[in-house]
Amino acid sequence: MTPINGLKIIIVGKTGNGKSSLGNTLLQGKVFFESDDFNAATAECQLEQNIPGLTVVDTPGLFGIMETDKNVKQIRSNALSIIRSLDICCQPHAFLFTLNGACRFTDEELSVIDVLTIIFGKEWIDHAIVIVTHIGNDVKESDFKKKWNRCEKLKKFVKDCNGRICRIDNRNPQEEHVSRILHFVNQVSLNGKRPYSAKYIDCRKKVLQNEDKLEEYNGMPSHLIIKEIAQDIQTMIANEIKNEELHRRLLQQEKEEKEKLAKLAAFEMEKKISKTVSTITASGLSAASVACIAYAASPFAIAFCCGGAVVAIGISIFTWRRNL
Numbered sequence: 001m002t003p004i005n006g007l008k009i010i011i012v013g014k015t016g017n018g019k020s021s022l023g024n025t026l027l028q029g030k031v032f033f034e035s036d037d038f039n040a041a042t043a044e045c046q047l048e049q050n051i052p053g054l055t056v057v058d059t060p061g062l063f064g065i066m067e068t069d070k071n072v073k074q075i076r077s078n079a080l081s082i083i084r085s086l087d088i089c090c091q092p093h094a095f096l097f098t099l100n101g102a103c104r105f106t107d108e109e110l111s112v113i114d115v116l117t118i119i120f121g122k123e124w125i126d127h128a129i130v131i132v133t134h135i136g137n138d139v140k141e142s143d144f145k146k147k148w149n150r151c152e153k154l155k156k157f158v159k160d161c162n163g164r165i166c167r168i169d170n171r172n173p174q175e176e177h178v179s180r181i182l183h184f185v186n187q188v189s190l191n192g193k194r195p196y197s198a199k200y201i202d203c204r205k206k207v208l209q210n211e212d213k214l215e216e217y218n219g220m221p222s223h224l225i226i227k228e229i230a231q232d233i234q235t236m237i238a239n240e241i242k243n244e245e246l247h248r249r250l251l252q253q254e255k256e257e258k259e260k261l262a263k264l265a266a267f268e269m270e271k272k273i274s275k276t277v278s279t280i281t282a283s284g285l286s287a288a289s290v291a292c293i294a295y296a297a298s299p300f301a302i303a304f305c306c307g308g309a310v311v312a313i314g315i316s317i318f319t320w321r322r323n324l
């Protein structure tokens, strides 16, 4: 089997599509609860790990958005429960998007892709692998391919995922099928070096948490609700980017201002030093000339003048040090 080394995986998809079973297949144990009950057995995200260091998060089942009774409340609560997976598993390496191969792939089935895109942003698709469960091991590869190729929306999504589609029979998983999944997990994450970054996830959360604002969309068709929410998220992200840019510019201005002040202070200091040095030189010179004149007069006058010169230089140094 492909080596895993600390990879983190989030499993998403509709209720009953085999998410928990897939998690158990990958971790080779019964750690997630599997259920035949379509009323979502997994209510909260659950994180489990195995010894070689593979982390798997099972998420509550997503709804499609095209059923007649879907409203803002359901889309919102669904999205918020899935987004929590990032609280327990930040920077996952891959998203396994499960589909039930025992059912027809309908647009309704695939509408959850739109919900996942408002939750995780388009970047999730760069880390997504489609996993079709319930495909018996006796099903030929060519028949499996024909099956998913018949659904245009799935075909397009698989293309968006760069052909990352796998099959699995969770009741009797084959090593080659599990290996293919792990191979893709390694591939999308560049062997664990490039996780999904969850950039601007706080903006997504803020929009989804704003119940009052989303209430305005109640009564709209589901696909329009999704569009509106996606738009709100884009606006929030654009504002966030603007704020970040403003903050960056303010910091730059502050830095430039500090540099200017430091330069000015250095310049002033230089001016003071050169002024003092010229004062010392002048005093020294005048004392020396007085000494020369005195030399011509008498030894006593020499001593007197030399003393005078020393005192003059001393005063100059004292003044210079005080100016500093």
Ligand SMILES: Nc1nc2c(ncn2[C@@H]2O[C@H](COP(=O)(O)OP(=O)(O)O)[C@@H](O)[C@H]2O)c(=O)[nH]1
Pocket: 013, 014, 015, 016, 017, 018, 019, 020, 021, 022, 033, 034, 035, 036, 040, 041, 042, 061, 133, 134, 135, 168, 169, 170, 171
């Ligand atoms: N035959 C078959 N049954 C599966 C497969 N995967 C899941 N199941 C069954 O489908 C039902 C729902 O699976 P579960 O993992 O709980 O789905 P979830 O709601 O997406 O977590 C359970 O009875 C599983 O045993 C599979 O690949 N093949």
Ligand SMILES: [Mg+2]
Pocket: 019, 020, 021, 033, 034, 035, 041, 042, 058
């Ligand atoms: Mg489950």
